[in-house]
Amino acid sequence: MRKRDDIKTELVKEQAIKMLVETGFDGFSMQKLAKVCNISVATLYIYYQHKEDLISKIGVEESNRMFTATLKNFSSDLSFADGLKLQWENRAKFSLQNDLSARLIEMLWNSPYAENIFENSNNHIKDILGKHLKNAVANKQLIPIKSFFVFWSLAYGPLYALIRFHQENKTAFGKNFKFNNQVMYQTLEIVLKGLTP
Amino acid sequence: MRKRDDIKTELVKEQAIKMLVETGFDGFSMQKLAKVCNISVATLYIYYQHKEDLISKIGVEESNRMFTATLKNFSSDLSFADGLKLQWENRAKFSLQNDLSARLIEMLWNSPYAENIFENSNNHIKDILGKHLKNAVANKQLIPIKSFFVFWSLAYGPLYALIRFHQENKTAFGKNFKFNNQVMYQTLEIVLKGLTP
DNA sequence: TTAATAAATGAACGATCATTTACTTATATT
DNA sequence: AATATAAGTAAATGATCGTTCATTTATTAA
Structure with a gap:
């Protein structure tokens, strides 16, 4: 077992909010979010089921x-x-x-x-x-x-x-x-x- | 000279508003809009310079x-x-x-x-x-x-x-x-x- | 120290995106 | 009737999209 990196999950939330507000719903994407957070896109899909799930949960x-x-x-x-x-x-x-x-x-x-x-x-x-x-x-x-x-x-x-x-x-x-x-x-x-x- | 089809331009506005409201900014696309209006995507680019121009003008x-x-x-x-x-x-x-x-x-x-x-x-x-x-x-x-x-x-x-x-x-x-x-x-x-x- | 397991990744998938190009069609003017 | 010209199109462009997969990495529990 490996523990989920809390710092990373918080970073994702923070950057997602920032990107959504600053660039709108169009303008936001999973790949851009991953890049901004310096993580792999696939990691986002460990945290959330899909894009809508990410936005809804946040x-x-x-x-x-x-x-x-x-x-x-x-x-x-x-x-x-x-x-x-x-x-x-x-x-x-x-x-x-x-x-x-x-x-x-x-x-x-x-x-x-x-x-x-x-x-x-x-x-x-x-x-x-x-x-x-x-x-x-x-x-x-x-x-x-x-x-x-x-x-x-x-x-x-x-x-x-x-x-x-x-x-x-x-x-x-x-x-x-x-x-x-x-x-x-x-x-x-x-x-x-x-x-x- | 050929006159622009006013019925078509009004249809585009109407359907664009409908799609934006019902599916959000993500969910809206030029190709989908063209399909719903039964026109070519290229026609949208005769009416408007680009997507942002379309949304802004409307x-x-x-x-x-x-x-x-x-x-x-x-x-x-x-x-x-x-x-x-x-x-x-x-x-x-x-x-x-x-x-x-x-x-x-x-x-x-x-x-x-x-x-x-x-x-x-x-x-x-x-x-x-x-x-x-x-x-x-x-x-x-x-x-x-x-x-x-x-x-x-x-x-x-x-x-x-x-x-x-x-x-x-x-x-x-x-x-x-x-x-x-x-x-x-x-x-x-x-x-x-x-x-x- | 090792086995187990979830976290995390790099690279890819086909679909869809915004936009352009080369071309055809319709019509107002001559 | 001919010509000019803008409207309109079908098809394609490369980029980016959401999502998945095979694999590696890190850490907990034994």
Whole structure:
């Protein structure tokens, strides 16, 4: 028996993410990935069954990292404002500190891979956020909202828009925009103004 | 001189969008596109210089269609609430009636193609929305917001989240969600609650 | 020290890729 | 009716694709 080289497997993940983000789904290939990692293509097929498996597995792993980071220290029993603030801070921190991962997740959401990757991973989140929403309405910290989706759009949509602007920094719409805490807290304040009774 | 077959060029655009959305950037190829359109690959190279040119040109065209549709009947002189409502309605209508185009635009935003496609197309929009924002603040129809990006995130972020849920309908997060006017107007109402003095 | 075994590889497979070339076809203008 | 010219094509180019296979290498357990 020989142990799998953890450094090599991590290198593969890291370089795969980099290549996918920088060159897109077209532009990414197994042979290029192997070359960049200085390993044999065949080694990739020891780690993963096929290309789709590689992309899917890495996608699942990265999005789980993001979900976990976003919910760090969160509890459905937190007051509505505190809970929302914590999640905004967590999510923003993750996106800033894991730029490539955040971009990859965004790419995967808008690709045919999404169906496999995000199939079940969201039930857990939905449960937790749904409970938080329910508590908040019951405690009159939040105006009555029946639809989870309406709630989500209002409570998190603006943050994701800000993060997107930041990611697009060098191109397109977000030119000259820099995300920082001041911008985030100002936005959050107005979101809370709308959502609280 | 022989005239270019408009029906054929439109068929190419339509099928290219369909293939890109349904099979992703990997999964799309010039040869497959030609076969689906029952034309020769070489014909594609009469219409477009190369693959990237094809994707970029179609992307520019579709996003211009979307921007134009979103701003239909809009004027910076409309009251803040009226202007916002109109844009929400326009944008929602476009996304529902042009599902594939809306999905393609979303894919392109999160791809390396974005830099070429959306390079300049946004200055116009930013001008118009910026003016509307300014007027609204001056007329005290809107709380004072300094940053255009903060404003955009709050005013449009929730709508785009709703549309995304609707697009993801069959997969992932948006399972069982159906976009309709009631949902849109309820969300808009709360957005306005936050944004108006 | 050795036997067992999984990790890792180099080299190859046929398929498909983007793109080009030499050629034919259709039509607008004369 | 003839000519010019762009549209359109069939077939091929070499490169690269995803994947496999026979073989070697490293390491664990005995």
